[in-house]
Structure formats: C-alpha cells, structure tokens
Amino acid sequence: MTGLAPHEPNRNPPDLALASTAHWIAAVRAAESVRADSLFNDPWAAALAGTEGAQWLAGRSGRPALTVMAIRARLFDDFVQRATSTVVKQVVLVAAGFDTRGFRLQWPAGVRLFELDQPEVLDRKVRVLDAAGARPTCIRRAVGADLAxxxxxxxxxxxxxxxxxxCWLLEGFLFYLPDEAVVRVLDEVTQLxxxxxxxxxxxxxxxxxxxxxxxxxxDMQSQLGAPWLGTLDDPVGFLSARGxxxxxxxxxxxxxxxxxxxxxxxxxxLADMPRHWFVTGTRL
Ligand SMILES: C[S@@+](CC[C@H](N)C(=O)[O-])C[C@H]1O[C@@H](n2cnc3c(N)ncnc32)[C@H](O)[C@@H]1O
Known part of the structure; x- marks a missing residue:
C-alpha cells in the first residue's frame, strides 16, 4: 500500500525546513550506493534526493558525518532485518523521510511497515517511487503526523x-526535536x-x-534552518529506566x-568528548 492513511492528525505542521534534511540523507545514500565498497544499494535515493540533496552534498565531501550516515544506514538495515526474522512482524519508521527500506529490503511474509513523517514528505516520496515503478516488498502504510x-x-x-x-526505528531524527519532545516521543514508543x-x-x-x-x-544545520536541539548523554540509562x-x-x-x-x-x-550513539534495545 502506498498513499496516506485517511486519518491525518497533522494539526501543527512542523517547519518544512526539516523536510530538507530528508533530501540530504537521501543524497548520502545515493552516493554510497554507487561506491565499489557500498554498504547497501538504494536505487531510488538519487531521485528522492533531487537537486536539493545533490547540491547540499556537493559542498560537503569528505566530512566524517557522511560516513556516520552510511554506516548508520547499514547498521539499521541489519537491525530491522534481524528484528523481523523473529516473531516481530510490525516495523515503525518514525520520521521515515525518504527511507526506502519498505521497497529495497527483502522482508519475511506478512511484515507490516508503518512510515511516520510530515504528509508533504511522504507524498513526495510516493510520487517519486510510483514514477520510478518501485513496489513495496512488504505491507506498507504511510501515516502523516506531527511527531512533536x-x-x-x-x-x-x-x-x-x-x-x-x-520494531521501532528513529534514524537521523531525534536531534531535531527539543529535549522534552525527545522524551515524549520515546515515552510514546515505550507505551506502544x-x-x-x-x-x-x-x-x-x-x-x-x-x-x-x-x-x-x-552551525551548518542551524544556518540551513534545521538546528540540532535534542541530546541524550546516557541513552542506555534513559532506556533502562523505561524498561x-x-x-x-x-x-x-x-x-x-x-x-x-x-x-x-x-x-x-574520555570525558567531554562529542559522541554520536547508535542505540538498539529490547523491551523487557
Ligand atoms: C534527517 S531526516 C531522516 C529521515 C529518515 N529517517 C532517513 O534516515 O532517511 C529527518 C526527518 O524527520 C522529519 N521530521 C522532523 N521533525 C518532524 C516532526 N515534528 N513531525 C514529523 N516529521 C518530522 C522530517 O520531515 C525528515 O523527513
């Protein structure tokens, strides 16, 4: 299934500058996909990134953050595939952006994948993927929502x-929320x-x-209207306190x-070092 769910509770649309970040990440996945040693292949990433994504990436070659994103995408590919090889048959991509896992990964039969993001982002994704003839490899539902x-x-x-x-995946997302919204989103996930x-x-x-x-x-993120706000110094302890x-x-x-x-x-x-944590966990 493509298309938005009929019930769209998008009462307070977030700033559309955040939609740009979906283009940026898609551009990174496009560049990774054509490497000889690529960690994954996303055949639709270039079309989804569009000119906006390509221009953003052109100014940033060689940045460690790009390698972070490529490794992260592969690590979370492995994570969702491992999760759905068990009894878990529902996947929720929170802030799915232009993630094409619902099209490019092979899923066990019966897996249902839910994509949450701004309606405008999900609409564009469906338009681009439909035009390219992409077909979901699972049962896919897109849900337009304000995740804050x-x-x-x-x-x-x-x-x-x-x-x-x-199985819940929040990739490249939480830092765009203020701290209190990070807590709210992770509490909502925990409840569900x-x-x-x-x-x-x-x-x-x-x-x-x-x-x-x-x-x-x-500074670059702020200047482009998508500042990093939310942080967790001890994500493992944070999750542990929530079961x-x-x-x-x-x-x-x-x-x-x-x-x-x-x-x-x-x-x-080493204290006082910047850390970018990739976190995975199991609900007890
Ligand atoms: C950097 S992109 C990451 C997308 C995807 N997870 C990926 O890895 O390609 C961040 C996404 O968060 C979405 N987003 C940020 N704040 C949001 C909010 N309050 N409600 C809905 N979506 C939001 C943006 O629309 C964007 O698609």
Whole structure:
C-alpha cells in the first residue's frame, strides 16, 4: 500500500525546513550506493534526493558525518532485518523521510511497515517511487503526523497492533526535536511497544552541540534552518529506566565499523568528548 492513511492528525505542521534534511540523507545514500565498497544499494535515493540533496552534498565531501550516515544506514538495515526474522512482524519508521527500506529490503511474509513523517514528505516520496515503478516488498502504510505532537492514535488507526511486538526505528531524527519532545516521543514508543519489541535510534550527546570538532556541523544545520536541539548523554540509562535493555555503539567501534571508519574513535572513558550513539534495545 502506498498513499496516506485517511486519518491525518497533522494539526501543527512542523517547519518544512526539516523536510530538507530528508533530501540530504537521501543524497548520502545515493552516493554510497554507487561506491565499489557500498554498504547497501538504494536505487531510488538519487531521485528522492533531487537537486536539493545533490547540491547540499556537493559542498560537503569528505566530512566524517557522511560516513556516520552510511554506516548508520547499514547498521539499521541489519537491525530491522534481524528484528523481523523473529516473531516481530510490525516495523515503525518514525520520521521515515525518504527511507526506502519498505521497497529495497527483502522482508519475511506478512511484515507490516508503518512510515511516520510530515504528509508533504511522504507524498513526495510516493510520487517519486510510483514514477520510478518501485513496489513495496512488504505491507506498507504511510501515516502523516506531527511527531512533536500526538501521533500514537493515528498509528493505531492505520492498523498498528499495540498488543503485538514491534520494531521501532528513529534514524537521523531525534536531534531535531527539543529535549522534552525527545522524551515524549520515546515515552510514546515505550507505551506502544510490548515485551520483546525492538528499538533503534541515533542521538548525540550535549557536548556535540558545542565541541570544536563538531561545531561546524552544528552551525551548518542551524544556518540551513534545521538546528540540532535534542541530546541524550546516557541513552542506555534513559532506556533502562523505561524498561528497555539497550546497548549503544559509536561509529568506528567494532559493531559499527564495516571496514569503513578511517578516523580515531574517542575512547569511552574520555570525558567531554562529542559522541554520536547508535542505540538498539529490547523491551523487557
Ligand atoms: C534527517 S531526516 C531522516 C529521515 C529518515 N529517517 C532517513 O534516515 O532517511 C529527518 C526527518 O524527520 C522529519 N521530521 C522532523 N521533525 C518532524 C516532526 N515534528 N513531525 C514529523 N516529521 C518530522 C522530517 O520531515 C525528515 O523527513
């Protein structure tokens, strides 16, 4: 299924500048897909990125953040595939943007994949994918919503079963929310996730917003209207307090390397270092 769910509770549309970030990430996936040593193949990424994504990427070659995004996409490909090889047959992409996992991955029979994002973003994605002849490889529902507001009811209205285990992915998203909205979104996910459910997301720590190593990236995001706001210094502890067993890894560590990280990895015991955590967890 493509097309938006009929019930769209988008009462407070977020700033559309955030939609640009979906173009940027798609451009990174397009560039990764044509590498000889690519970590995945996203055949629709270039069309989805469009001129906006291509122009953004052209000014940023060689930035470590681009490698972070490529590794992250592969790590979360592996995560959702692992999750759905078990009893989990519902996947929720929170802030799906131009993610094409519902089209480019092979899913076990019966997997239902829900995509939440701004209606305008989901509409454009469907238009581009339809024009390219792409077909979902699972049962796909797109749900337009303001993720900083109420969205759980719309997800359930679209067919999500909150009594069955689920897999949640929040990739490249949480840092665009203020801290209190990060907590609200993760609390909402926790409420909808029964025992055995899986969660994956990435988040930076507070030092990242100010550290000289990461400040140019942070400033670029602000200047382009999509500032990084929300952080978690201890995402594992945060999830643990909410009934999840979680682990966090940094780009370049063995679980998030794929032979593609050429930079030093800041040792965990070093204080006041910027951290970009890839977090995965299981609901207890
Ligand atoms: C950087 S993109 C990431 C998209 C996707 N997860 C990926 O990895 O390609 C961030 C996405 O968050 C969405 N977003 C940000 N704030 C939102 C909000 N309050 N409600 C709905 N979507 C939001 C944007 O529309 C955008 O598609």
């Amino acid at each position: 507001g109420e969205w759980g009811a719309a997800l359930v209205d679209a067919g999500f079963d909150s009594t069955a285990p689920s 996730a029964v025992a055995g459910s899986q969660i994956g997301f990435d988040i930076a720590n507070t030092v990242t917003l100010h550290h000289p190593l990461t400040r140019p990236w942070i 999840w067993h979680a682990t966090a890894t940094q780009p370049g560590e063995p679980a998030a390397n794929y032979g593609r990280w050429p930079y030093p990895v800041p040792p965990r015991q």
